[in-house]
Amino acid sequence: MEELKQKVHDYWNSRCCGTGLTEKPKYSKEYFDEIEAYRYSVEPMIFSFAQFTRFHGKKVIEVGVGAGTDFVQWVRAGAKAYGIDLTSESVEHVKNRLNVYGLKAQDVQVADCEHIPFPDNTFDLVYSWGVIHHTPDTKKALGEIVRICKPGGICKIMVYNRHSIAAYYYWVRRALLCGRPWKSISWVIWNYVESEGTKAYTKNEVQTMLSGLPVENLKIAALLTSYETLKNENVIFTLAAFILSTLLGGNRVGWFLTIQFNKLDSATLV
Numbered sequence: 001m002e003e004l005k006q007k008v009h010d011y012w013n014s015r016c017c018g019t020g021l022t023e024k025p026k027y028s029k030e031y032f033d034e035i036e037a038y039r040y041s042v043e044p045m046i047f048s049f050a051q052f053t054r055f056h057g058k059k060v061i062e063v064g065v066g067a068g069t070d071f072v073q074w075v076r077a078g079a080k081a082y083g084i085d086l087t088s089e090s091v092e093h094v095k096n097r098l099n100v101y102g103l104k105a106q107d108v109q110v111a112d113c114e115h116i117p118f119p120d121n122t123f124d125l126v127y128s129w130g131v132i133h134h135t136p137d138t139k140k141a142l143g144e145i146v147r148i149c150k151p152g153g154i155c156k157i158m159v160y161n162r163h164s165i166a167a168y169y170y171w172v173r174r175a176l177l178c179g180r181p182w183k184s185i186s187w188v189i190w191n192y193v194e195s196e197g198t199k200a201y202t203k204n205e206v207q208t209m210l211s212g213l214p215v216e217n218l219k220i221a222a223l224l225t226s227y228e229t230l231k232n233e234n235v236i237f238t239l240a241a242f243i244l245s246t247l248l249g250g251n252r253v254g255w256f257l258t259i260q261f262n263k264l265d266s267a268t269l270v
Contacts, residue, residue, distance in 0.1 A: 001136045004197045005086075005112075008134050011195035013087040017066035017130075027096040032067075039069045042226045046070060049156060049258055050127060052077040058124040059106075063113050063145060064131025068094035074127075075103045082123070084111035086135075113141040118148045126155045130256075133159040133199045139209045146213045149263040155215075157259040160193075160200035162186065165228040165245060166255035167200055206259055214264035224254035 021038050024031040040046065050070065056078035065071045065083040071094055074081040083105065085091055094108045111117050113128070113135050126149045132141040138159070149155050161167065167185050174192045175183040189200050201209075203220045210218065230241040245253060 004136045008136075008195045008197055009086050012134075013089045016087070016089045016093050018069055019067050019093070027093075027100065029100050032097050032100060035067055036069050036072075043256075045223050045225075045256070046129065049158070049260075050129075052079075055079045055125055059122065059150075060125045060127060061116075061118070061123045061148065063116065063126060063128035063141075065090055065094050065108065066131075068097045070127070070129060071105070071108075072097055072101060072103060075105050079125075081105045082118075083108040084113070084116065086110070086112055114144060116144045116148055120147050121150045122148045124150055124153045126153070128156075129158045130160075132157065133201070134195050134197065136197060138199060138201075142209050143213060146210075146215060146263055151214075151263050151265040153263050155259075155261055155263065159206070159257050159259070160189070160198070161222045161253075161255055161257035162189070162200035162202055163253060164200070164222065164255045165241075165248065165253045166225070201257060203257070206257065210261070215261040216264050218261040219259070221258050222251050222254040223256045223258060224251050225256055227255050228253070 018035050018039055022031055022034040024034055050073070052073040055074065058079050059082070060074050060079040061082040061084070062071050062074065063084055065085045067090065068083070071081065071083050075098065083094060085094075088110050091108055091110050094105075098105055109117070113132055114137050126145045128145065132138050132145075135141050142157075145155050145157065162185055167189060170188050170193060171183075171185045174188045175181055186199070189198050190196070206220055207218070224245055228241060228245055230238050
């Protein structure tokens with residue numbers, strides 16, 4: 001597990017998430033502006049899921065800050081923002097980004113999502129978008145997220161959906177067309193999607209991982225993304241993707257599996 005975690009660290013430390021599509025000078029305002037514009041052009045659903053402006057004055061932690069694109073939204077919205085990431089490269093990105101925009105956060109530090117260095121019941125919101133499916137023990141990371149959330153607080157998480165068009169596409173490309181149709185979707189995602197050890201989950205698996213934890217009001221929903229709808233391709237591909245996604249169930253076969261719940265208030269247990 002530790003060897004795998006080191007591989008995950010090395011992968012993301014060499015290519016901070018979300019930075020690969022800009023050629024602007026590193027840490028310049030133009031560099032960060034371009035990263036932000038691209039992220040929200042392909043993942044606009046982040047705004048409706050995160051609801052940044054609703055957490056003004058609240059104590060928020062982002063688990064896995066990446067290049068800091070979402071993180072600066074929390075700061076701009078007036079949240080008391082904390083952030084952690086496994087890599088020093090991400091933390092440096094965020095610190096430089098805050099400086100470029102003249103923003104201040106409460107704290108950003110290198111930390112492991114399986115061992116979050118904050119006390120129990122600390123945050124009003126724990127947010128993590130596309131992160132904990134990379135860590136070896138995702139269930140443990142979920143437990144940490146619940147632990148540091150205040151009773152009655154909110155947790156908002158996104159992981160990859162194994163029952164999705166994107167996952168099927170990866171399987172066709174990396175298993176079927178490579179002459180190894182016996183390989184599973186999980187095997188393909190583990191070995192060929194981003195860092196080694198990446199996982200994708202079903203709704204039932206998420207529910208199982210959360211069972212036994214003090215959570216309530218659980219909502220799990222898949223979301224179609226530009227990766228399935230091919231909105232940036234020509235009209236023929238976009239139309240074909242629309243027909244396929246419709247036939248397979250629309251958002252049910254989206255690559256992003258969003259998870260939201262409240263931590264059970266201790267008063268409810270009495």
